[in-house]
Amino acid sequence: xxxxxxxxxxxxxxxxxxxxxxxxxxxxxxxxxxxxxxxxxxxxxxxxxxxxxxxxxxxxxxxxxxxxxxxxxxxxxxxxxxxxxxxxxxxxxxxxxxxxxxxxxxxxxxxxxxxxxxxxxxxxxxxxxxxxxxxxxxxxxxxx
Numbered sequence: 001x002x003x004x005x006x007x008x009x010x011x012x013x014x015x016x017x018x019x020x021x022x023x024x025x026x027x028x029x030x031x032x033x034x035x036x037x038x039x040x041x042x043x044x045x046x047x048x049x050x051x052x053x054x055x056x057x058x059x060x061x062x063x064x065x066x067x068x069x070x071x072x073x074x075x076x077x078x079x080x081x082x083x084x085x086x087x088x089x090x091x092x093x094x095x096x097x098x099x100x101x102x103x104x105x106x107x108x109x110x111x112x113x114x115x116x117x118x119x120x121x122x123x124x125x126x127x128x129x130x131x132x133x134x135x136x137x138x139x140x141x142x143x144x
Contacts, residue, residue: 005112017050017055020046021044021052021058023043024039024040024041024055027039028058028067028068036053038069040068041067041069044113051082051090053082053087053088054088056082056088057083060078060079061080062082064073064080064098075104076103077104077105084118087118089122092116092119093116096114097114097115098112099112100112100130100140105131108131109134111141112140114133117131
C-alpha cells in the first residue's frame with residue numbers, strides 16, 4: 001500500500017483529481033498512511049473543486065457528519081448537490097435523505113423521493129430501500 005500511496009501522492013500533487021480523491025480516501029480510512037480525517041478532507045476538497053463527483057460526495061458526507069471538519073449541514077448539501085447533479089448515485093441518495101429529514105435544507109418529502117428515485121434507477125440499494133419506506137408510509141408519494 002505504501003507504493004500505491006507514494007505514486008498516488010505524486011499524481012495528486014500535480015493536480016490529478018482522481019488521485020486527490022483517492023488520497024483523501026487513503027487518509028480517511030488509514031490505507032497505507034496514518035488515518036488523518038483532516039488531511040482526507042483537504043484532499044477531497046482539492047478534487048471536489050475540480051468537479052470530481054465522488055470527492056464532492058465524500059466531502060458532503062464529511063460536512064454532514066463532522067468528520068475531519070466542523071459539522072455544517074448546509075455546506076454538506078452544497079457539495080452533495082454538485083455530485084448529485086453529475087449523476088452520482090450515492091450523492092443522489094444522500095440528498096434524498098437530506099430532504100426527507102430536513103438536514104441542511106427545508107424538509108421536502110417530494111424532492112426526497114425525486115432524488116432517491118434517480119439513485120434507485122441506477123441500482124443504489126439504500127435509495128431503493130428509502131423508496132420502499134416512502135411508498136409504505138406515503139412520504140412524498142401516495143401509499144402503494
